[in-house]
Each structure stands twice: as C-alpha cells, then as structure tokens.
Amino acid sequence: DELRFSGVLTPKRAKAGRRVTQLHYARQGIITPEMEFIAIRENMGRERIRSEVLRHQHPGMSFGARLPENITAEFVRDEVAAGRAIIPANINHPESEPMIIGRNFLVKVNANIGNSAVTSSIEEEVEKLVWSTRWGADTVMDLSTGRYIHETREWILRNSPVPIGTVPIYQALEKVNGIAEDLTWEAFRDTLLEQAEQGVDYFTIHAGVLLRYVPMTAKRLTGIVSRGGSIMAKWCLSHHQENFLYQHFREICEICAAYDVSLSLGDGLRPGSIQDANDEAQFAEL
Structure with a gap:
C-alpha cells in the first residue's frame, strides 16, 4: 500500500451508448480544446524547425501528404475524422x-522504459520518464515486466506530460505467473480495464498473430522476435485455438472507446533479420 499513488481521482468512463473519443467529436464536426492546443503546438514546432534547422525545403515526393503552411484547428479535426491522424488522450x-x-x-x-524482474525501481522509472521528456520524447511506453507493474505505471502516469502506452499482454502474463498457456480472455480484459481506468493512452495489441500463421515461422532464421507475438503464438499452439485478441477484437475496441484509448496494432510476426524479411508470415499478418 505504501507504493500506491495517493490522491488518485475516481476513474471516468463514457456512459452506455455514448462516445467521448476525439475521433467521435471530429466526425461530428466538433473542434475540441485538444484540437485547438495541437494546432498551436504543431505551428510552434514548425517555426522552431524552420528557424533552427531547415533553411529551405528539399524537393521530393509527397506520397499523398498534404502539408499546409499553417495548421488550423479545423485541419486537425478533418485529419482525425478522415482517419489519417490520432490524438492519444x-x-x-x-x-x-x-x-x-x-x-x-x-x-x-x-x-520505451519499464522495469524487469531483476532490476529497476519506481523511482528509477519515473526518472527515466523525466529524462525521456526532457530530451524530446513525444510519447513514452511503459514496458514493465517485473514487480509492482500497477504501482509503477500509476507513478509514471501521474507524472507524465506526454501520452503513455503499454503492451497489456505483459501484465496479463504476470497475473498468471508467466505461464502463457494459462492466459484467458477474462484475465486480459480485466487488465485492459485496469489500465484504461489508470489513464493509459494507447495499447499495443497483437491481434494479427493467427493460429494458421504461426507455422509459417518454422523455417525462419530468427523465429518470432516480438515478445507479445511469441506469447500469443505459444498460447495458440498449446490450445489449438484462434488468438483470443482477434476473436474479441470488437470488445477490445468497445473498452477503448469508453475511455478514449488509442490502439497500436503490434506486428507480432515481424522479421528479426534480413534473412526473414518479407516472408509469408510477415505479409500474412499484415
């Protein structure tokens, strides 16, 4: 209890049938205070770059990108509504x-920061957060796998001026004593809710590691190098069942929508070497 952050507010959640996401507001044509703040921030960042680094813009392919001279709140809203940008908040x-x-x-x-089973403390993780933001990190991921994951994340969130992301399967695995075969959808769902109520801004979810894709990695030189991907691959093979993150993806989205948590789709079958690059497993997941 002495590690718990004192003065934590009661978690907020959208009422049943309601939406509180920046995407929802953008598609309703509403400009939120967050969008106004972002427009100012982006313009300030561009001015700093122009004055300190770039003396001219190098010619090149735009690849469909549209870069106006001045960012407005309306432009921010339109980009979010079109699905070309996200506001993790x-x-x-x-x-x-x-x-x-x-x-x-x-x-x-x-x-990326986070403790492990053999090293680091809450104080050290907060110190990592502080220095990450001082040196310009725009977001920080807490990838803790050691003791006191909940408490460590709470201290990080309450001290973070930037969005915080996590890989929820890491904590769910700790709840079953590190045995991937013992993972369940219920344990994972509870972890999602716990982290969403704390204030985590985005989740990395390895929902693309499907049972039928795992055998495609058998001939790889470096196998599955993603920790989350290997956890889900082991679960799928041991149970001979489809990835429960894929099966319950709609429920995951509903939980995220209730708290305005963004999703990062983890590439669980990414190659770990040039030898394995662009193989059938990588493209199957994509």
Whole structure:
C-alpha cells in the first residue's frame, strides 16, 4: 500500500451508448480544446524547425501528404475524422498535453522504459520518464515486466506530460505467473480495464498473430522476435485455438472507446533479420 499513488481521482468512463473519443467529436464536426492546443503546438514546432534547422525545403515526393503552411484547428479535426491522424488522450490522463500523430503532422518520437524482474525501481522509472521528456520524447511506453507493474505505471502516469502506452499482454502474463498457456480472455480484459481506468493512452495489441500463421515461422532464421507475438503464438499452439485478441477484437475496441484509448496494432510476426524479411508470415499478418 505504501507504493500506491495517493490522491488518485475516481476513474471516468463514457456512459452506455455514448462516445467521448476525439475521433467521435471530429466526425461530428466538433473542434475540441485538444484540437485547438495541437494546432498551436504543431505551428510552434514548425517555426522552431524552420528557424533552427531547415533553411529551405528539399524537393521530393509527397506520397499523398498534404502539408499546409499553417495548421488550423479545423485541419486537425478533418485529419482525425478522415482517419489519417490520432490524438492519444485517455480521459483519465489529465496530466498529458494533447499531441497528434499523423502523416500530415510533425514526426513524433517514442521512448520505451519499464522495469524487469531483476532490476529497476519506481523511482528509477519515473526518472527515466523525466529524462525521456526532457530530451524530446513525444510519447513514452511503459514496458514493465517485473514487480509492482500497477504501482509503477500509476507513478509514471501521474507524472507524465506526454501520452503513455503499454503492451497489456505483459501484465496479463504476470497475473498468471508467466505461464502463457494459462492466459484467458477474462484475465486480459480485466487488465485492459485496469489500465484504461489508470489513464493509459494507447495499447499495443497483437491481434494479427493467427493460429494458421504461426507455422509459417518454422523455417525462419530468427523465429518470432516480438515478445507479445511469441506469447500469443505459444498460447495458440498449446490450445489449438484462434488468438483470443482477434476473436474479441470488437470488445477490445468497445473498452477503448469508453475511455478514449488509442490502439497500436503490434506486428507480432515481424522479421528479426534480413534473412526473414518479407516472408509469408510477415505479409500474412499484415
């Protein structure tokens, strides 16, 4: 109990049948305060780049990107509504400053932190967060796999001015003592709810690792290098059942919509070497 963050507010959640996501508001034609803040922030970032780094724009292919001279709140709304950009902003993470990720906006940088079973403490993880943001990280992922995962994440969230992401399957695995075969949809769902109520802004979900794709990795030089992908592959093979993240993907989306959590689709069958690049397993998952 002494590790718990004091003064935590009661978690917020959308009422049944209602939506509180930035995507919902954008598609309703509503400009939110977050969108206004982002427009100002993006323009300030561009001005800084123009004055400090770039003296001219290099010619090149736009690949469909449309880069206006000045970003407006209306432009932010339209890009989100079109599905070309996201605003990771859990309603339970008020400490975070709004930011946007999309093809027509500034490039964003993520930093990974997190404890392990053999090293680090809550104090060290918060220190990593502080230095990540000082050096310009736009988002931070807490990939903790050791003790006190919940408490560590709480301290990170309550001190983070940037969106925080996680891989929920890591904590779900710890709840079953690290035995992948013992994972269940119920345990994973409870983990999603726990993290969404804390304020996690985006989840990485390995829903594309399907049972029929796993044998395609047998001839690989480096096998499955994604931790989340290997966890789900082991579960699928041991139970001879389809990936429960894929089977329950609609429910995952409903949970995310209730708290405005964004989804990052984890590439569980990504290649770990040039030898394995562009093989049938990689493209099957895509």
